[in-house]
Amino acid sequence: MTGSVGTGARVMGAASETTKHVTLELGGKSPILVFADADLDAAVSGAILGNFYSTGQICSNGTRVFVDRSVRAAFVEKLAARSKEIRLGNPMDPETHLGPLVSKAQYDKVLKYMDLGRQEGATIACGGGAASVAGFESGWFVEPTVFTDVSDDMRIASEEIFGPVMCVLDFATEEEAIARANATDFGLAAGIYTRDLSRGHRVAARVQAGTVWVNAYNLTPVEMPFGGVKRSGIGRENGREALSHYSQVKSVYVATGPEEAPY
Numbered sequence: 001m002t003g004s005v006g007t008g009a010r011v012m013g014a015a016s017e018t019t020k021h022v023t024l025e026l027g028g029k030s031p032i033l034v035f036a037d038a039d040l041d042a043a044v045s046g047a048i049l050g051n052f053y054s055t056g057q058i059c060s061n062g063t064r065v066f067v068d069r070s071v072r073a074a075f076v077e078k079l080a081a082r083s084k085e086i087r088l089g090n091p092m093d094p095e096t097h098l099g100p101l102v103s104k105a106q107y108d109k110v111l112k113y114m115d116l117g118r119q120e121g122a123t124i125a126c127g128g129g130a131a132s133v134a135g136f137e138s139g140w141f142v143e144p145t146v147f148t149d150v151s152d153d154m155r156i157a158s159e160e161i162f163g164p165v166m167c168v169l170d171f172a173t174e175e176e177a178i179a180r181a182n183a184t185d186f187g188l189a190a191g192i193y194t195r196d197l198s199r200g201h202r203v204a205a206r207v208q209a210g211t212v213w214v215n216a217y218n219l220t221p222v223e224m225p226f227g228g229v230k231r232s233g234i235g236r237e238n239g240r241e242a243l244s245h246y247s248q249v250k251s252v253y254v255a256t257g258p259e260e261a262p263y
Helices: 005-016 040-056 069-083 104-120 174-182 197-206 239-245
Strands: 031-034 064-068 123-126 145-148 165-171 189-193 211-214
Touching: 031 040, 031 174, 040 064, 040 069, 040 165, 040 189, 064 069, 064 174, 069 123, 069 145, 069 165, 104 165, 165 174, 174 197, 189 197, 197 211
Parallel strands: 031 064, 031 189, 064 165, 145 165, 189 211
Antiparallel strands: 123 145
């Protein structure tokens, strides 16, 4: 089952009555960590894929982008410039980058979070509202939005929005970045951008997430198990792990000689 944490809990409760296996792929508020030595162009690409892919309606999206303070300004400048070039339009058109949201209810929810971000004191680097697309004036389009000056306690940084809304935060040390990345009830995915592969492996081992990408984001080949930890779910989709989750081991012991009783 793929869906919200609340729905997943109800499905798990119902399955428990007959001890059925369940795979729950639930919500997320995944972090992307961009270190000072990262290829910033690649990191910006990852942040865009991790936030605006499918108009932000992807559970694994890395909506909390933590950037080393020394490169934050350069990162935001590149990110805003590229985000402003995103083409909104008919999702059936190959030239379109960003389509509409799935429903009026979701459209209203995303706009509400954009307003909430302003009220909480975050700064809008780009976007921040509804969008009008020629020929689709009544469509549920919103602008790809980047918030900066975001703190961890803001609702836009802690609650799953499920729309094209990115929060950029900064950090000073590796320890701080890991601690803040893990400071969430979710644990679906994470991204790490660094040229130091030793750091990449070290941070990947400590980040609490079911899937971690190093110098990439939101790539899910079918052979790669996918799923979360903490309130992001249990079990795995794809690969051998998915088959194993729905299989049970049968143990068979065959004696090849007489068995002597001890009494």
